[in-house]
Amino acid sequence: MNNRKFIYFVLIALLAMGIILGVIILALRNNQEMKINFLDVGQGDAILIENGHNQVLIDSGRNGRVVLEKLGRAMPFWDRKIEALIITHPDADHYGGSNEILDFYKIENVIKTDATNESGEWLNLVNKIRDKKINEITATWQTEIVFPAGARLKFVYPWNNSLGTSIDRNDSSIVTKLIFGENEFLFTGDLSKEGENLLVESNIDIDADFLKIGHHGSKSSTTSDFLDKVTPQDAIISVGKNSYGHPHKEVLDNLKNRTIRIWRTDQDGNIIYKCKNINQMCQVSR
Structure with missing residues (x-):
């Protein structure tokens, strides 16, 4: 009994x-909420965009163990699928964690340019993408990812593959603009002044409320003209301990002089913006 x-x-x-x-x-x-997670992965970039139950990851930091730990905390425990991995350019602090991510998560699409790197690590990643038969998409201007819950991620740079195969890999960086209602985020990879100037001189709408600062706050990026065209209210710097002097004082002063609020992953940890729905403004979640 x-x-x-x-x-x-x-x-x-x-x-x-x-x-x-x-x-x-x-x-x-x-859930119709959108979250933008600027993950603290040290000296590198990894940005997880979540809208509803769909995820897009922009870059993967340098260290696979670190980025997997951050993703494990950011994503629901049962969710092992990422709809798209965007590799902005083939520098190790932007793609280095991708091998481990491909092993742990089901990645439906990999989006990158034709820019390349002769290192064994990069070539191994390219081979793994093909071995796993992951759908590969070449990033082109006006490509757009539409989330079922209403967000749109527009590709605004580079305009063609001749830029994607530029000698300067930083200026081959994919630049995307995320739109969710009245909220606009601009993600710039490691784009330098030369690439920024091309955008400033173009007719492309790069106005945004929230700007991911290029190249971890290097003085080779974030010109006054670029800031004046973007007109952000917040600037996010993805940076860790480094010997390059990132973020540079000139960049920080440029931001402060425009009363732009500054967030830094090396000081603030993960920086998470939450937007309850398409009609709400995004706020940093502390």
Whole structure:
């Protein structure tokens, strides 16, 4: 009799847990919230965009173990799928964690330019993408990712593959603009002054509320003209301990002189913007 009661108790407990878990999953799947996670991966970039139950990852930092730990905390524990991995350019502090990510998560699409790197690490990554038969998309101007929950990620640079194969890999960086209602984010990879000037002189709309500062705050990026065209209210610098002097005082002064609020991953850790729905302005979640 006692054994039968115990079995009944276990079955009821399992049923209750299943119902609770189902309700949680359903609520999250119906969630229209958008989150932009600037992950603290040290001296590198890794930005996870979540809208509803879809994710796009822009770059993967330098260290696979570190970026996997950050993703594990940012994403629901049962979700092992990332709809798209964007590799802005083939510098190790932007793609270095990708090998481990491809092993742990199901990546549906990899988006990159034709820019290349002769290092063994980069070539191994390119081969792994092909071995896993992951859909590869060449980033081109006006490519757009549309999230089912309403966000849009537009590719605004480079305009063609001749830029993508530039000698300066930084200026081959993919630049994207995320739009969610009235919220606009601009992600710039390691784009330098030369690439910024091309955007400034173009008719492309790069106005944004939130700007990911190029090249970790190097003085080779973030010109006054570029800031004046973007007109951000917030600037996010993805940076870690380094010997390059990032972020440079000139960049910080340029931002402060325009009363732009500055966030830094080396000081603030993960920087997470939350937008409750398409009608709400995004706010930093502390």
